[in-house]
Amino acid sequence: MTKLKLTDLAEDKPVRLTIELPAVIHRHLVAYAAVLGAGQGAISPDKLIAPMIARFMATDRAFLKARRGVQLPPPAG
Structure with missing residues (x-):
């Protein structure tokens, strides 16, 4: 299985x-x-964009560090 x-x-x-x-x-x-x-059924590509962006931002250390120094609303989810 692909990770x-x-x-x-x-x-x-x-x-x-x-x-x-x-x-x-x-x-x-x-x-x-x-x-x-694969094995679960078809997934629409447009459903991937938001989780991909969320995953990217959650793992971007520079963004997380900068975000701590700025008053922003908490991330959804």
């Missing part, structure tokens, strides 16, 4: 955003969704 950084997709009240992605990023999202959904 992916994303393991589960939490359900939460979404906020709608419209973004444009380079085609190569979209292809990679489609491939990632296929690997993550």
Whole structure:
């Protein structure tokens, strides 16, 4: 089994955003969704974007350090 950084997709009240992605990023999202959904069923690539961004920010040490020095609202989740 492939060890992916994303393991589960939490359900939460979404906020709608419209973004444009380079085609190569979209292809990679489609491939990632296929690997993550193997054996579980199809996963829509758009459902991966928020957890990927959240995972990135949660593991970015410079962001976490800077965030401690600035009064920001706590992260959701």
